[in-house]
Amino acid sequence: MRQFIGPNQMMAYLVMMAARLVELQRVLKPTGSIYLHCDPTASHYLKVVMDCIFGAENFKSEIVWRRQSAHSDSRRYGSVHDILLFFSKSEDYIWIDQYQAYDDDYVEQYYRYRDESGRRFMSGDLGAAGLQGGGYNYEWKGIVRTWRVPITTMQRLESENRIFYTRNGIPRIKRFLDEAKGMPMQDIWPDLESLRSWHAERLGYPTQKPVALLERILNASSNPGDVVLDPFAGCGTTIDAAQKLGRRWIGIDITHLSIALLKYRLENTHGLSAGKEYAIVGEPVDYTGALQLAQDDRYQFQWWALSLIRAKPQGGSAGSKQGKKGADGGVDGVLVFEDEAGGKANRALVQVKSGHVNAATIRDLIGTVNNEKAAIGILITLEEPSQPMKTAAAAAGFYHSPGWNVDYPRIQILTVNDLLTGRAQARHPSMNISFKQAARAQKDGLQPGLGLE
Numbered sequence: 518m519r520q521f522i523g524p525n526q527m528m529a530y531l532v533m534m535a536a537r538l539v540e541l542q543r544v545l546k547p548t549g550s551i552y553l554h555c556d557p558t559a560s561h562y563l564k565v566v567m568d569c570i571f572g573a574e575n576f577k578s579e580i581v582w583r584r585q586s587a588h589s590d591s592r593r594y595g596s597v598h599d600i601l602l603f604f605s606k607s608e609d610y611i612w613i614d615q616y617q618a619y620d621d622d623y624v625e626q627y628y629r630y631r632d633e634s635g636r637r638f639m640s641g642d643l644g645a646a647g648l649q650g651g652g653y654n655y656e657w658k659g660i661v662r663t664w665r666v667p668i669t670t671m672q673r674l675e676s677e678n679r680i681f682y683t684r685n686g687i688p689r690i691k692r693f694l695d696e697a698k699g700m701p702m703q704d705i706w707p708d709l710e711s712l713r714s715w716h717a718e719r720l721g722y723p724t725q726k727p728v729a730l731l732e733r734i735l736n737a738s739s740n741p742g743d744v745v746l747d748p749f750a751g752c753g754t755t756i757d758a759a760q761k762l763g764r765r766w767i768g769i770d771i772t773h774l775s776i777a778l779l780k781y782r783l784e785n786t787h788g789l790s791a792g793k794e795y796a797i798v799g800e801p802v803d804y805t806g807a808l809q810l811a812q813d814d815r816y817q818f819q820w821w822a823l824s825l826i827r828a829k830p831q832g833g834s835a836g837s838k839q840g841k842k843g844a845d846g847g848v849d850g851v852l853v854f855e856d857e858a859g860g861k862a863n864r865a866l867v868q869v870k871s872g873h874v875n876a877a878t879i880r881d882l883i884g885t886v887n888n889e890k891a892a893i894g895i896l897i898t899l900e901e902p903s904q905p906m907k908t909a910a911a912a913a914g915f916y917h918s919p920g921w922n923v924d925y926p927r928i929q930i931l932t933v934n935d936l937l938t939g940r941a942q943a944r945h946p947s948m949n950i951s952f953k954q955a956a957r958a959q960k961d962g963l964q965p966g967l968g969l970e
């Protein structure tokens with residue numbers, strides 16, 4: 518492949534994926550399946566890679582997910598679909614039939630009748646002609662025949678108003694559309710729109726998938742209690758669906774932003790807390806780990822540190838390495854809270870420092886808070902603050918929240934150590950609305966949403 522693709526971005530991506538797919542094949546159970554989502558620019562290459570790793574005989578479906586009904590692309594056909602490659606590990610894979618709604622034409626053609634209340638039904642034979650295993654001979658409304666149900670069933674159907682009579686007086690059964698399972702699921706999925714800004718479930722993560730897409734996959738290929746692994750978890754749609762459907766799960770992501778989003782989503786949607794119902798592996802748990810992360814990648818450190826107080830990162834975008842500085846030159850995150858009964862919001866600006874800090878850092882923060890007309894300024898620092906820093910922060914006084922009638926320190930210094938050990942936390946009016954919150958899961962189905970808005 519390298520010979521014909523060449524040493525370019527696509528090749529780099531395929532190499533990255535191939536290494537992971539080999540491991541995913543290794544850890545997959547014989548009864549398991551893998552679904553790989555990709556766009557049509559890479560799906561043909563990935564299918565070759567998957568054929569090599571999983572075996573062409575284990576290829577099951579190429580699903581066309583029609584994300585939207587129309588897209589205007591210049592000088593080519595509107596691009597509205599993505600591809601899901603479905604492979605099993607072996608022939609013993611779990612498969613649970615899924616159904617989709619009949620299309621309108623089918624309904625028009627077959628569900629031609631309506632009962633008195635308007636329910637659509639198709640007419641089904643009650644005669645046993647051609648039925649293997651014979652039937653039941655008796656007289657029904659003057660007609661002597663071999664019927665496919667015993668007379669007691671016929672009587673019940675009659676009492677339930679499930680029989681209608683043709684012009685010739687022949688009884689036929691009503692098969693109601695609203696009781697039909699539907700059509701076995703096909704490999705074009707046109708009914709799951711990708712998330713748009715106005716969808717309640719949307720969290721602001723650029724590649725977020727609809728939960729219904731993942732639910733369909735999990736329902737078809739796993740049973741409750743099974744383990745679901747998403748090695749590119751993003752804002753956690755698979756994990757959310759797995760939790761909702763009673764599966765166990767493992768999510769992996771390379772960015773701390775994604776881990777933070779996942780944490781909020783699990784808490785907001787399912788009431789789960791990290792360290793209690795589930796564990797996070799790979800986040801710093803002490804000063805040394807935090808220092809290591811800061812040295813490895815300061816943007817990752819920033820995202821992680823902001824997640825300790827649930828602040829929303831400012832500038833840069835999810836998944837990008839480049840956290841851009843805002844025009845004010847030093848705000849890394851923001852916390853938005855509702856400050857008054859009327860819903861008036863106010864902000865705390867957050868700066869994260871992994872390097873040296875001094876009193877000038879505090880003076881800058883005060884300047885930024887004033888310029889931005891924010892309520893509170895928070896410094897998260899890896900290094901312990903000096904006495905002059907503490908004095909400068911204390912001199913900034915308090916912010917009085919009119920809604921809660923509480924005074925909060927206007928400038929707050931929080932060390933990573935204190936946050937990790939729970940000795941300190943950000944102080945601001947509650948009802949943090951920085952992140953778009955995921956709706957709580959309801960027993961009758963949920964529409965989650967959470968994230969960067």
Ligand SMILES: C[S@@+](CC[C@H](N)C(=O)[O-])C[C@H]1O[C@@H](n2cnc3c(N)ncnc32)[C@H](O)[C@@H]1O
Binds near residue numbers: 751752753769771836
């Ligand atoms: C397409 S998004 C997943 C979105 C997800 N399906 C959802 O609906 O929330 C891909 C994710 O993979 C993560 N990622 C990229 N390279 C990775 C790697 N090598 N290991 C783990 N995660 C990675 C990115 O940080 C990003 O969050």
